[in-house]
Amino acid sequence: MYLNVKGVKKFYGQGEGRIMVLKGIECIIEKGEICVLLGPSGSGKSTLLNLIGGIEDIDEGSIFVDQQDLGVMSSKELGQYRRKTLGFIFQSYHLVPHLTVKENIESGAYLSSSPIDIHDLLLKLGLEEHKNKYPNQLSGGQQQRTAIGRALAKNPSLLLCDEPTGALDYYTSKDILELLERLHQDYGTTILIVTHNDAIAKMAHRIMYLKDGQIVNIQMNPQPMAVKDIEW
Numbered sequence: 260m261y262l263n264v265k266g267v268k269k270f271y272g273q274g275e276g277r278i279m280v281l282k283g284i285e286c287i288i289e290k291g292e293i294c295v296l297l298g299p300s301g302s303g304k305s306t307l308l309n310l311i312g313g314i315e316d317i318d319e320g321s322i323f324v325d326q327q328d329l330g331v332m333s334s335k336e337l338g339q340y341r342r343k344t345l346g347f348i349f350q351s352y353h354l355v356p357h358l359t360v361k362e363n364i365e366s367g368a369y370l371s372s373s374p375i376d377i378h379d380l381l382l383k384l385g386l387e388e389h390k391n392k393y394p395n396q397l398s399g400g401q402q403q404r405t406a407i408g409r410a411l412a413k414n415p416s417l418l419l420c421d422e423p424t425g426a427l428d429y430y431t432s433k434d435i436l437e438l439l440e441r442l443h444q445d446y447g448t449t450i451l452i453v454t455h456n457d458a459i460a461k462m463a464h465r466i467m468y469l470k471d472g473q474i475v476n477i478q479m480n481p482q483p484m485a486v487k488d489i490e491w
């Protein structure tokens with residue numbers, strides 16, 4: 260298995276105000292899968308994603324990504340793991356305002372040992388004609404495509420997406436999901452998508468439901484739907 264989450268607990272707060280936000284998460288993801296993590300607001304989806312992303316500390320349990328145990332890594336090793344293994348896509352795009360589209364995407368390939376050809380990526384993302392624009396000259400969908408390009412430029416083996424279409428309208432959302440689907444086909448990237456939208460789950464091989472800090476259901480979907488056929 261590629262990702263292995265074992266008995267993971269996470270607490271926030273101190274003393275009397277201390278609350279358990281993740282209550283012993285057990286799940287796996289195989290290499291090359293698209294996995295969707297669903298659950299109501301506050302159920303702990305982003306927290307779990309941030310633990311897998313090495314952004315926050317695990318309080319109990321362990322997370323292995325490609326046999327690497329995140330819990331025993333030093334902060335330097337975690338930094339290397341984030342730079343080499345991971346791509347991260349957020350609902351808000353976090354682009355660097357004074358860099359062009361091309362420069363933002365190139366910044367993602369920094370220190371990668373196997374970067375993706377930037378020209379090829381710009382074409383795939385439909386951004387070739389916008390490559391010299393700055394983020395404030397782009398639509399929301401173009402900004403998100405740039406953010407996806409930046410996350411993919413290093414050729415990550417694991418792409419973590421936190422509500423990647425949350426700020427976008429229906430057609431732009433489908434456009435972005437089709438792009439993720441195509442990139443998955445072309446590069447075999449393992450993708451974990453956090454969303455509120457259960458229609459998006461139809462594109463996944465594995466669907467996990469999180470409720471009140473616990474995984475309450477896991478469904479396998481041997482034949483995911485093409486994004487173009489999914490409606491919501």
Ligand SMILES: Nc1ncnc2c1ncn2[C@@H]1O[C@H](COP(=O)(O)OP(=O)(O)OP(=O)(O)O)[C@@H](O)[C@H]1O
Pocket residue numbers: 271272280298299300301302303304305306307455
């Ligand atoms: N830094 C923090 N300090 C204290 N509590 C936090 C912190 N981050 C998250 N929480 C709490 O942890 C719980 C889970 O939050 P999380 O953001 O993981 O949920 P979520 O399922 O991603 O929600 P949403 O769908 O609304 O983004 C919530 O009750 C939240 O208030």
